[in-house]
Amino acid sequence: xxTLKKIRSLxxxxxxxxxxxxxxxxxxxxxxEEYLESVLEIILSSDLVSEESGEKLRSFFKKGRGVGYxxxxxxxxxxxxxxxxxxxxxxxxxxxxxxxxxVLGHSLFLDHxxxxxxxxxxxxxxxxxxxxxxxxxxxxxxxxxxRAERTSRGTVNAIGWREGELDSIEAETVVFALETGGxxxxxxxxxxxxxxxxxxxxxxxxxxxxxxxxxxxxxxTIPQFGAKGSINVASAAxxxxxxxxxxxxx
Numbered sequence: 001x002x003t004l005k006k007i008r009s010l011x012x013x014x015x016x017x018x019x020x021x022x023x024x025x026x027x028x029x030x031x032x033e034e035y036l037e038s039v040l041e042i043i044l045s046s047d048l049v050s051e052e053s054g055e056k057l058r059s060f061f062k063k064g065r066g067v068g069y070x071x072x073x074x075x076x077x078x079x080x081x082x083x084x085x086x087x088x089x090x091x092x093x094x095x096x097x098x099x100x101x102x103v104l105g106h107s108l109f110l111d112h113x114x115x116x117x118x119x120x121x122x123x124x125x126x127x128x129x130x131x132x133x134x135x136x137x138x139x140x141x142x143x144x145x146x147r148a149e150r151t152s153r154g155t156v157n158a159i160g161w162r163e164g165e166l167d168s169i170e171a172e173t174v175v176f177a178l179e180t181g182g183x184x185x186x187x188x189x190x191x192x193x194x195x196x197x198x199x200x201x202x203x204x205x206x207x208x209x210x211x212x213x214x215x216x217x218x219x220x221t222i223p224q225f226g227a228k229g230s231i232n233v234a235s236a237a238x239x240x241x242x243x244x245x246x247x248x249x250x
Contacts (some may be wrong), residue, residue: 001022001025001031002018002021002022002036004035004038004039004042006018006041007019007022007042007139008187012047012048013045013048013080015042015046016043016046016048016049016076016079016080017076017077017080018045019039019040019042019043019153020072020073020076020077020078021073022036022039023036023039023069023070023072023073023076024069024070024073027065027066027069027070032064035063036061036069040058040061040072041058043057043076044057044058045070048079048080048197049076049079053075053079056075057072057075057076060072060075060172060210068173073132076188080145091195099126101130101158101218102130103130103131103132104130104131104132104193104245104248104249105192105193105194105246106129106130106131106132106193106194106196106241106244106248107131107132107133107134107135107194107195107196108122108126108131108133108134108135108195108196108197108198108237109134109135109136109137109166109167109169109175109195109196109197109198109209110122110134110135110136110137110140110198111137111140111197111198111199111200111205111206111209112137112138112139112140112199112200112203112206113140113141113198113199113200113201113233114139114140114141114200114201114202115201116141116142116146116147116151117147117148117151117234118140118141118143118201118232118233118234119136119140119142119143119145119148119151119152120143120145120147120148120149120150120152120156121144121150121151121152121234121237122134122154122198122233122234122237123148123152123156123159123232124151124152124155125237125238125241126159126237126241127152127153127155127158127159127176128226128238128241129238129241129242129245130245130249131157131159131241132159132160133160133161133162133170134159134160134161134238135161135162135163135164135168135195136161136162136163136164137163137164137165138163138164138165142162143156143161144156150223151232166197166206166208166212169195173193173194173195173216174191174193174194174195174216174217174218175195175196175197175212175213175216175217176190176191176194176195176196176197176216176218176219176220177196177198177199177205177210177212177213177218177219177220178196178198178199178219178220178221178222178236178237179197179199179204179205179213179219179220179221180204180221181219181221182218182220182221183218183219183220183221184221184223185220185221185222185223185239185240185243186223188218188220188243189218190220190243190244190247190248191217192248194217196220196240196244197209197212197213198233198236198237198240199233200233201232201233220240222236222239222240235249
């Protein structure tokens, strides 16, 4: 449990986040009410908390453990303009600690993906499932696009990426592709390291990409059992990346 002295020593924004975390933790394990009252006063004394917000937080505190403490947690995060990501690993400054992520020898080649939303979502999936780097074919939406950045939830800053043609990938690298008409993902032999090609939302991978994959690691396919003929490319990438990670971490 963080001490009051430590909370008071922090910078304003970090101080509020740490104080909010206390109330989140107080829902999991019981804490002394006197301690929690002192933490609440630290929050209320912050210049970042308006009088109106302060009154709301006081009313939440009166509700006690459960919904009241959680309301304090979420409302303080809202004051900071943060989204509540309880699962994020953060450092002492309250920033996401990217050094905590595990990395395998897994890379992606995004083959002319046009949607910034899908690019951002793929970065987020890639960060979760141990991808080391991402190569973007010219014409792929930039991770710097505001929609990609927003959807990635900051993960465009965690994974090394560059623009490059398919032939920039070393000849000895195992290259395979996620596409229809290939080996069922349940039977596919994933390489320990290599590059997976993810194709365009509308047209799939290019002819050159298919040829490169077929001459190297092959084509992997996700079987589907619904009436629709396809799923969103970012969703497909998430399934692929999890199965690849699972195959290499056994």
